[in-house]
Amino acid sequence: xxxxxxHKTASDCAARRGTLQLPxxxxxxxxxxxxxxxxxxKAMTFEDITELGYRLIxxxxxxxxxxxxxxxxxxxGGLHRFIGWDGAMLTDSGGYQVFSLKDLRKITEEGVRFQxxxxxxxxxxxxxxxxxxxxxxxxxIIMAFDECPPYPATWEYxxxxxxxxxxxxxxxxxxxxxxxxxxxxxxxxxxxxxGVYEDLRQQSAEFMGxxxxxxxxxxxxxxxEPPEEMRRVLDLTMPYLPSDRPRYLxxxxxxxxxxxxxxxxxxxxxxxxxxRIARNGTLYTSQGRVNIANAKWAxxxxxxxxxxxxxxxxxxxxxxxxxxxxxxxxxxxxxxTYHNLHFYARLMEGIRSAIETDSFLTxxxxxxxxxxxxxxxx
Amino acid sequence: xxxxxxHKTASDCAARRGTLQLPxxxxxxxxxxxxxxxxxxKAMTFEDITELGYRLIxxxxxxxxxxxxxxxxxxxGGLHRFIGWDGAMLTDSGGYQVFSLKDLRKITEEGVRFQxxxxxxxxxxxxxxxxxxxxxxxxxIIMAFDECPPYPATWEYxxxxxxxxxxxxxxxxxxxxxxxxxxxxxxxxxxxxxGVYEDLRQQSAEFMGxxxxxxxxxxxxxxxEPPEEMRRVLDLTMPYLPSDRPRYLxxxxxxxxxxxxxxxxxxxxxxxxxxRIARNGTLYTSQGRVNIANAKWAxxxxxxxxxxxxxxxxxxxxxxxxxxxxxxxxxxxxxxTYHNLHFYARLMEGIRSAIETDSFLTxxxxxxxxxxxxxxxx
Numbered sequence: 001x002x003x004x005x006x007h008k009t010a011s012d013c014a015a016r017r018g019t020l021q022l023p024x025x026x027x028x029x030x031x032x033x034x035x036x037x038x039x040x041x042k043a044m045t046f047e048d049i050t051e052l053g054y055r056l057i058x059x060x061x062x063x064x065x066x067x068x069x070x071x072x073x074x075x076x077g078g079l080h081r082f083i084g085w086d087g088a089m090l091t092d093s094g095g096y097q098v099f100s101l102k103d104l105r106k107i108t109e110e111g112v113r114f115q116x117x118x119x120x121x122x123x124x125x126x127x128x129x130x131x132x133x134x135x136x137x138x139x140x141i142i143m144a145f146d147e148c149p150p151y152p153a154t155w156e157y158x159x160x161x162x163x164x165x166x167x168x169x170x171x172x173x174x175x176x177x178x179x180x181x182x183x184x185x186x187x188x189x190x191x192x193x194x195g196v197y198e199d200l201r202q203q204s205a206e207f208m209g210x211x212x213x214x215x216x217x218x219x220x221x222x223x224x225e226p227p228e229e230m231r232r233v234l235d236l237t238m239p240y241l242p243s244d245r246p247r248y249l250x251x252x253x254x255x256x257x258x259x260x261x262x263x264x265x266x267x268x269x270x271x272x273x274x275x276r277i278a279r280n281g282t283l284y285t286s287q288g289r290v291n292i293a294n295a296k297w298a299x300x301x302x303x304x305x306x307x308x309x310x311x312x313x314x315x316x317x318x319x320x321x322x323x324x325x326x327x328x329x330x331x332x333x334x335x336x337t338y339h340n341l342h343f344y345a346r347l348m349e350g351i352r353s354a355i356e357t358d359s360f361l362t363x364x365x366x367x368x369x370x371x372x373x374x375x376x377x378x
Numbered sequence: 379x380x381x382x383x384x385h386k387t388a389s390d391c392a393a394r395r396g397t398l399q400l401p402x403x404x405x406x407x408x409x410x411x412x413x414x415x416x417x418x419x420k421a422m423t424f425e426d427i428t429e430l431g432y433r434l435i436x437x438x439x440x441x442x443x444x445x446x447x448x449x450x451x452x453x454x455g456g457l458h459r460f461i462g463w464d465g466a467m468l469t470d471s472g473g474y475q476v477f478s479l480k481d482l483r484k485i486t487e488e489g490v491r492f493q494x495x496x497x498x499x500x501x502x503x504x505x506x507x508x509x510x511x512x513x514x515x516x517x518x519i520i521m522a523f524d525e526c527p528p529y530p531a532t533w534e535y536x537x538x539x540x541x542x543x544x545x546x547x548x549x550x551x552x553x554x555x556x557x558x559x560x561x562x563x564x565x566x567x568x569x570x571x572x573g574v575y576e577d578l579r580q581q582s583a584e585f586m587g588x589x590x591x592x593x594x595x596x597x598x599x600x601x602x603e604p605p606e607e608m609r610r611v612l613d614l615t616m617p618y619l620p621s622d623r624p625r626y627l628x629x630x631x632x633x634x635x636x637x638x639x640x641x642x643x644x645x646x647x648x649x650x651x652x653x654r655i656a657r658n659g660t661l662y663t664s665q666g667r668v669n670i671a672n673a674k675w676a677x678x679x680x681x682x683x684x685x686x687x688x689x690x691x692x693x694x695x696x697x698x699x700x701x702x703x704x705x706x707x708x709x710x711x712x713x714x715t716y717h718n719l720h721f722y723a724r725l726m727e728g729i730r731s732a733i734e735t736d737s738f739l740t741x742x743x744x745x746x747x748x749x750x751x752x753x754x755x756x
Contacts, residue, residue, distance in 0.1 A: 039701065043708040046693065068676065068701045076679055076697065084693040298446065301454055315424065315462040319454065323417065323446045330421040333708055 003187060003214045004029075004246045004267075010360045014238065014265035017355040020246055022140040023185045024080065025055035025088035029246060030262045030355075032348050033058045033090060033270040034341055038067065039083040042275050043333040044341065046085050051311075052338070053345050055087045058270045061134055061143075062094035065123075066116055070136040078138030090141040090270070093130050095191075096148045096219075096251070107147065109164065127171035131188075135179045138186055143217060143250075144172040146191040151225040158195030165193045166207050173211060182214060189248060191219040196229060198236045205240035215246040215268075222251035222271070230257065234264045241265075255284065255347055255371065259364045262351055274344050278336035281325045284343035288374025292336065297322040310342035381565060381592045382407075382624045382645075388738045392616065392643035395733040398624055400518040401563045402458065403433035403466035407624060408640045408733075410726050411436045411468060411648040412719055416445065417461040420653050421711040422719065424463050429689075430716070431723045433465040436648045439512055439521075440472035443501075444494055448514040456516030467517040468648070470628070471508050473524045473569075474597075485525065487542065505549035509566075513557045516564055521595060521628075522550040524569040529603040536573030543571045544585050551589060560592060567626060569597040574607060576614045583618035593624040593646075600629035600649070608635065612642045619643075633662065633725055633749065637742045640729055652722050656714035659703045662721035666752025670714065675700040688720035 008017040020027040034041045034049065037060045041049055049057065059079055064070060068082075076082040079089060098105050098114045105114035111126030127145045134142035146165040149158050169190050176188045190208040194200030208216050218237055221230045230252065241247055248268035249261050258269055274284065281292040285305035290297075292304065303313035304321055312321075312335045324332030347367070354363035386395045398405040412419045412427065415438045419427055427435065437457055442448060446460075454460040457467060476483050476490045483492035489504030505523045512520035524543040527536050547568050554566045568586040572578030586594050596615055599608045608630065619625055626646035627639050636647055652662065659670040663683035668675075670682065681691035682699055690699075690713045702710030725745070732741035 038705045038707055039698070040705075040707050040709040043712070045709065045712060047689070067705055068697070072677065072697070075677065076695065081679075082695070082701075083698055084695070299450065299453065301459075311425070317454065317460070317462070319446070319450070320417070320461055323460075327416045327418075327445055329416055329418050330708055330711055331418040331423065334421070334423060334712070 002244070004244065006244065008355060008358075010355055011358055012361055013263045015262045015351075015355050015360040016243075016265055016267060017352055018246065018267055020056075020268075022056065022088040022187070024086065024140050027056045027088060028352055029267040030258075030348060030351055031056060031268050032258065032344050033268065034275060034344075035060070035270055035272045036083075037063050037272075039064060039079060041337075041341075042279065043330070043337040044275075046083075048338055049085075049341075050087070052341050053349075054341070056140070057085070057087065057089055059083075059089055059091045059137065059139060060094070060097065061091045061130065061137065062097035064091075064137060065094065065133050066118055070133040074136035074138075078136070080138065088141075089139040091134050091137050091139040091143065092250070093134065093143040093145040093191075094125055095130075095143075095146045098125050099148050099150075109167075111145070111168075127168040128175045131172055131175040131179060135176075135184060135186055140185070140187060141215065142176075142186045142188055144169050144188060144190045146193060146219055148220055148223065149193065149195055151196070151223045151229075153195050155195070155197050155200070158193070158197055158200055162193045162195070162200050162204050165191065166204070169208070169211065173213075187214045189213055189215040189217050191217045191250070192237055192241070193220045194237075195220060196225065196233055201233060201236040202240045205237050209240065209242045213245070215248060216241055217248040217250050218266075219250050221249065222253060227257070231260055231264070234261060234266070238265045255344070256368065258347065259351070259367060262355075263360065263364060274340035275337050278340040279333045281332075281336065283321070283336055284340050286370055288371040292318070292322050292325050294322075304339065308339070308342070310339050312336075312339045312342075380622070382622065384622065386733060386736075387621075388733055389736055390739055391641045393640045393729075393733050393738040394643055394645060395730055396624065396645055398434075398646075400434065400466040400565070402464065402518050405434045405466060406730055407645040408636075408726060408729055409434060409646055410636065410722050411646065412653060412722075413438070413648055413650045414461075415441050415650075417442055417457060419715075419719075421657065421708070421715040422653075424461075426716055427463075427719075428465070430719050431727075432719070434518070435463070435465065435467055437461075437467055437469045437515065437517060438472070438475065439469045439508065439515065440475035442469075442515060443472065443511050444496055448511040452514035452516075456514070458516065466519075468519040469512050469515050469517040469521065471512065471521040471523040471569075472503055473508075473521075474526045474629070476503050477526050477528075487545075489523070489546075505546040506553045509550055509553040509557060513554075513562060513564055518563070518565060519593065520554075520564045520566055522547050522566060522568050524571060524597055526598055526601065527571065527573055529574070529601045529607075531573050533573070533575050533578070536571070536575055536578055540571045540573075540578050540582050543569065544582070547586070547589065551591075565592045567591055567593040567595050569595040569628070570615055570619070571598045572615075573598060574603065574611055579611060579614040580618050583615050587618065587620045591623070593626060594619055595626040595628050596644075597628050599627065600631060605635070609638055609642070612639060612644070616643045633722070634746065636725065637729070637745060640733075641738065641742060652718035653715050656718040657711045659710075659714065661699070661714055662718050664748055666749040670696070670700050670703050672700075682717065686717070686720070688717050690714075690717045690720075
C-alpha cells in the first residue's frame with residue numbers, strides 16, 4: 001500500500017517534498033510530529049495542536065501500555081477515540097523505552113522482559129505482543145519492535161543486535177498480517193539499526209527496504225552520540241533506502257538537526273525537545289534559543305521574538321513569560337510549549353516551501369545564520 | 379461615581395440583577411470572578427477565560443507585589459498590559475494574605491510589617507502604601523487595606539480590629555484621592571468587618587456605607603467558620619448595606635454558597651475553589667462534585683457530565699480525564715479547570731436568568747436537589 005507521493009527533490013541536495021496519505025489525515029512532508037507520551041502533548045489542548053497546524057502526533061506504546069493499559073484503550077475503540085483526537089497518530093514500539101530501563105530488563109531472542117517503573121510488575125515485550133498492543137492502540141502508523149543499541153556499542157554488539165532486530169521485524173510482519181495488516185488502518189514501518197557502522201547500516205537499510213512496508217524509519221540515533229555522528233550515520237544509511245517510501249528519523253531533533261537531516265532526504269521527525277525545553281523555560285526564536293529565566297527579560301515589554309506571529313507573542317511580553325516561569329505557573333508551560341511548537345511548525349513550513357522553489361540550501365543557510373546568536377550554544 | 383445599575387430585585391428574596399460599568403468591561407451581576415493570583419488564572423489561557431465569558435478576574439496584590447513587583451508592573455503601564463488581559467480586573471489589598479502569615483508579621487496602628495515567604499525580606503503594608511501598590515497595578519476595582527480577624531475571634535478582638543479597619547479605610551480614602559481617586563481608573567471599595575457579632579457588623583456596614591465608594595465588600599468570612607456561620611453573618615450585615623451599590627462577598631465560595639448568598643443580596647464573588655480543586659481532580663457536574671481519581675471513571679467512555687456542553691465534555695471522556703489526572707499531566711489541570719470554570723459561569727448565568735424571570739428561589743431549589751448526589755458531601 002503506497003501512502004507516499006513524492007512531489008519534488010531538490011536539485012542540489014537530497015531534500016524532498018511529499019505527501020503522506022494516512023487513514024486520519026493527509027500530511028505534507030517533511031513533517032515534524034509533536035510527542036504525546038501519555039496520549040497528551042504536554043501542556044497542549046488538542047485545539048492548540050490543531051490551531052498550530054499539526055495533523056500527526058506521536059504516542060508512546062510503552063507508557064500507554066502501562067497507563068491506562070492498551071486493553072482499556074482498545075475498549076474505547078482505540079487511541080484516537082480515547083484521547084479525543086481526530087488527526088493522525090504514530091505509535092513507537094516501546095523498544096527504546098524498555099532498553100533504556102537498563103537494570104530492570106532482560107533481553108532474549110524471544111523479546112524483552114522488564115519491570116514496570118510504576119509498580120515493579122513484570123511484563124514481556126515481544127514482536128508479537130507489541131504488534132497486538134499497537135493494534136489495540138490503533139495508530140495510523142505503528143512501529144516495529146526493534147532493539148535499540150546504546151551509544152557507543154562495539155561492531156559485534158551492533159551486529160548481533162541488528163540481526164535480532166531483523167528477525168524480530170519478520171515476526172512483527174507476520175503478526176501484523178495476522179491482525180489484518182495495513183488494511184486494518186495501522187500501517188507498519190520497519191526500523192533500520194546498525195549503530196555507527198557503515199556495513200551494518202547498509203545491510204539493515206537493504207533488509208528493511210526489501211520488506212514492502214509503506215515507510216521506513218532510521219533508529220539508533222539521538223541516543224547520546226555527538227551531533228556530527230548522527231549526520232554521518234544518515235550519510236551511511238540514506239543511499240540504501242528506497243526513494244519511493246517516506247523516511248522517518250526517530251527522536252530527532254534540534255532545528256539544526258531537522259535542516260541537516262532534510263538536506264539528506266529525511267521526510268519525518270519526532271522529538272520531545274521543543275515541548276520539554278519549553279517547560280524548562282527555553283524558547284526558540286528567529287535569533288536562536290533564549291532562556292526565559294535570564295534576568296534580562298524581566299523588563300522586556302516586547303514579545304520574546306518580535307518576528308514571531310504566534311498567539312503567545314502577539315499577546316504577551318517576554319517579561320510576563322519570565323514572571324510565569326519564575327512563579328512555576330502552569331500557564332508558563334502552556335505558553336512556552338505553544339510558542340516552541342509554533343516555531344517548529346513554521347520551520348517545517350519554511351522547509352517545505354523552500355524545497356518547492358528549489359531553494360532549500362539557501363533557506364537552510366539563512367536559518368543557521370539567523371540562529372547564530374543562540375544563547376545556549378556551546 | 380455610580381458604576382452599578384440595579385435592574386431587578388426578586389419579589390420573594392433579596393436576590394438582585396444588575397450591571398457593573400467598569401473601565402475595562404461591562405459586567406452583569408451577580409458575577410463570579412476567577413482568581414488569578416500571580417496574574418494568571420492557573421492553567422487557563424486568556425483566550426480560555428474570554429471564551430468562558432468571564433470579563434472580570436482577580437489578582438492578588440500580595441503575590442504581585444512580591445513577584446514580579448508592583449513597580450515593575452507599573453513600568454509596563456499596569457497589570458492589564460503586563461499580563462495581556464483587556465478585560466476588567468480587581469485586586470485585593472493583601473490584607474488577608476499578610477494576616478495569614480501569622481509568625482511572619484506584626485500588626486501596629488501604622489500597618490503590618492511582614493517577612494516575605496519567598497526570601498525572608500521585610501516589607502510594610504500600610505493603608506497608604508497598599509493604595510500606592512494597587513494604583514501601580516491599576517485594576518478596575520481596588521480593595522481597601524483591612525485587618526481580617528481570624529475565626530474564632532473574641533468580641534473584643536473583633537471590635538478593636540474593626541475600628542482599626544475603619545481608621546485604615548479613612549487613610550486609604552485619603553491616599554486614593556491623592557492618587558487621583560476613582561477618576562484614575564481604579565475604583566476603591568471598602569470592606570465591612572466585625573467578625574460574627576451583630577452589633578459590630580451593623581456598625582461596620584454603616585461606617586462603610588457612609589463613605590461614598592462605588593461598591594462595598596463583606597470581608598472576614600470564608601476564614602474557617604462553618605458554612606451556616608457565613609450565612610448568619612450575611613443575614614446580620616446585608617440589611618445595613620446601601621442597596622444602590624454592588625455588594626462583594628470576598629473569598630466565597632461553593633456553588634451552594636453562591637446561591638445562598640445571592641439569595642441574601644450579594645452581587646459579586648471570588649474564590650480559588652473551582653480552579654484549586656480542579657487541579658486536585660474534583661469536578662463539578664450537574665449532579666454534584668465528583669472525584670476523577672475514583673476507579674469508577676476508568677472505563678467511562680462518556681463525558682464527566684453528559685449534561686455539560688463545555689469544550690472538554692464535548693471532546694473528552696471521563697476515562698481520559700482520569701488518565702491525565704493519574705499521570706499528573708498538565709493537560710489534566712487545564713481541562714478540569716476549564717470545565718469547573720464553565721460550570722461556575724453557567725451557574726451564574728442561570729442565576730441571572732432566574733432573577734430576571736423572578737424565579738430565583740425555584741432555580742436555587744432545583745440546583746440543590748440536582749447536586750444532592752455530590753460524591754464529596756460530608
